[in-house]
Amino acid sequence: METKKWNEVSPNAILIADKDIIKQILVTNEFPKNKKYESMRLSSVTLLTATDIKWHKQRRKLLSSAFSTKYLDSLEPLIQSVIKSLIKKINVTLDVDSNDSNGTVINLAKLIHECTMDIVGETAFGGSFKMIENGDLPLIRKIFEERRRRSLVSSFPILKPFKPADPDLLKNRRQNSRREDLLQIMLDTQQGEEGMTDNEIYNQIIEFLFAGSDTSSFTITMLFAMLMENPTIERKLVSELDEALKDDELSHKKLKPLTYLNCPGKVTTKDLVLDDVNEFIPERWLNPDKIPKDCFIPFSAGTRNCIGNNFALMVIRLLTSTLLKMYRFEYISGQDMDVVQYLTPNFKTKRYDIRIWKR
Ligand code: HEM
Structure with missing residues (x-):
């Protein structure tokens, strides 16, 4: 029996489940983005919401240096400092609540x-x-409420417009000294002829916030949920980390080449159909000939693929490995794992509980 390649999900939308058709749309023919993306904008066009191909190409070129591997490496100390705050918070909770048997x-x-x-x-x-x-932070809460509202705006355009202006953000940076980060890269574009306006910078930062936080955090939480249900896989990953890091400081340079942590990382040259797609089997990625070619496209593909791909992978590697190195985790059964999707997927309950001990 032939597998169905797409489904109609509404009179104007189809859901495609065929990797070759997806490739044709995203890469070969580079279909332009749907005009509906425009109604997702706040007060200026951004990378994700751009529908004008020429504008997008120019803006993407301007921002690509901010996501180059070299530049991302220079952001590692900033990322590590935030992870340290998380560890501190978890340790305080553990010191107050934990006892050896119950965590x-x-x-x-x-x-x-x-x-x-x-x-x-x-x-x-x-x-x-x-x-x-x-x-919590009121400005962030406001932005997130707006983000949820905007996923409705594409269906009900009358809800527009909204402008959560925060003029202090750019003013403060100009008054203070330089800091090597994404904001600085965007401000530096203003030295050139086709630089970004203040308003465009502000809107682009907000887009990075919602494109880059929920996506990465849900991926990490889901990874832990899968590890909890598959303790053998968890043990294998922890052994790899223990062996690679020994007593050394945890760094992205050490994590990037690890084989098991970086499944999936290989691709096959053959076309195959899998019958165990719903199983959590990291090992499948170690054997490229058993994986259909071009089947893994979580960051999309072509000119409109995710600009934050490497940034996300770096955060996922660092955060996951730090937690697994420092703590022992235990599965809590019977949780509601239903997923809802606004712009990005999330647990309906916004919770994933886990029992934890220091290692
Ligand atoms: C696990 C994490 C992530 C996943 C799965 C993911 C996935 C995606 C996907 C599928 C797209 C295409 C969306 C579309 O065509 O409508 C996209 C675009 C985009 N993503 Fe990500 N993303 C992640 C993390 C990030 C991070 C960390 C950032 C920035 C800090 C980011 C910024 C963007 C931007 C700006 C676009 C629009 C790119 C363009 O059209 O040129 N993403 N992402």
């Missing part, structure tokens, strides 16, 4: 989300939001 239950989804938000704050907003320390 402590934490909401991992919330902690990781606060951490990825603070990482984007530290690397793109000019300073951490300190969500880890404070748990």
